[in-house]
Amino acid sequence: MLSVPEQLDILKRGTVTIHSEKELTEKLARGKPLRIKLGVDPTSPDIHLGHAVGLRKLRQFQELGHHIVLIIGDFTAMIGDPSGRSTTRPALTYEDVLANAKTYTEQAFLVLDRDKTEVVFNGSWFKEMPFMEVIRLNARVTLQQMLQREDFKNRVANGTEVRLHELQYPIMQGWDSVVVRSDVEIGGSDQLFNILVGRDLQKEEGMEPQVCMTLPLLEGLDGVKKMSKSLGNYVGLTDAPKEMFGKLMSIPDELMAKYYLLVLGEVLDTSMHPMEAKKQLAAKCVITYHSEAAAQDCREDWDLRFSKRDLANVELPLFTVSDRRDVLGVVQHAYLSVFDQTLSGGDVRRLIQGGSIQLNGEKLTDPKAEPAWGAGAVLKLDKKRSVRLG
């Protein structure tokens, strides 16, 4: 095991707050593996790079010999974390949650060492909790404390509803810490309040309070909002290599330094051309979640496809024109059969009129035309997608 200052040096990297560093130092100094908690709510089946930021920090702890407790919030997911939300979360069914939990943990092990990770479901204790106990816990948090939270405060000020069950969320998350006896809890910076509640509850149960460690939130592809599935601005860990590469290439330049730090744990070399820097970012990410070969392939494909705009020499999905031979029908069918997307006639018409639909580089502007659909020709559908005619 590394010395305490060496460990601290690694662990502090990329964090927003550590509350407190002194406590962390003391815990580390005992020389025993610490219990590091991260709670995740399986509200969607996929993990994205935003989640991976926390997982990477866990991985660091793991490599330093500490013990990871990954809490699957099957119960808390039913409530929905109100952190940073301006509206109540939609309710999920328990079956959804369980199904999500399965794929979720699978994906978490792309980052974490499976053998050194303890996975627990918080439903296992909450399901059995007597109502008296719930009341007792509630007595420990005041309404004023809750109302100090930015998200609740705003909602109250704006006249947006706040459901009472949402107020339970921090208490439940805090109780998780008591149950798993965590020494350190990791979370995004929006989790600060929730994690601090955990400290309070632990103290009241006569335990040593956990250290609160928060990490920056990773903005999504739009560069503004936090990466999230529901906003569609995410890069999934299981995204296909080319998709992952392409998504990363579309992030705003200003975000690159942050992505380097949080996604790769590296410092961006600002002397590099921004585009080259972004390509390397994308490639490294593909290497991490796929392979070196895949990354190489992505880069070559990218250069051909977008830098040289040489669609003819790029691997494209095949599409065979069937009975409908007019432009509108062909495009609609191509979207459906190749990309599994149902576009309305209006959608397709819009693309055609916008000049998006191109056959071998020639814009097709008449929805009803029936051009010669020669085999091997390249049909461009939109900015990112094209097919080869078979």
Place this chain on the structure above:
RNA sequence: GGGUAGGUGCCCGAGCGGUUAAAGGGGGAAGACUGUAAAUCUUCUGGCUUACGCCUACGUUGGUUCGAACCCAACCCUGCCCA
């Protein structure tokens, strides 16, 4: 429980008897320009094999009317004030 203000398209919001598929913004899409970045400009943003035609849509259900997002009634939901 009482009073009061509301519930409109993906979101916010205007409309308050016909010309309303519903202003404006946001978000999204496409094109041009590029580095599939940013910025900018243009266009589009209910459905129907585009049709001055039909269907669906303004919380729900009924009603008034030649005609309703708009008027009436009941119901459901939310905010605020009072209890």
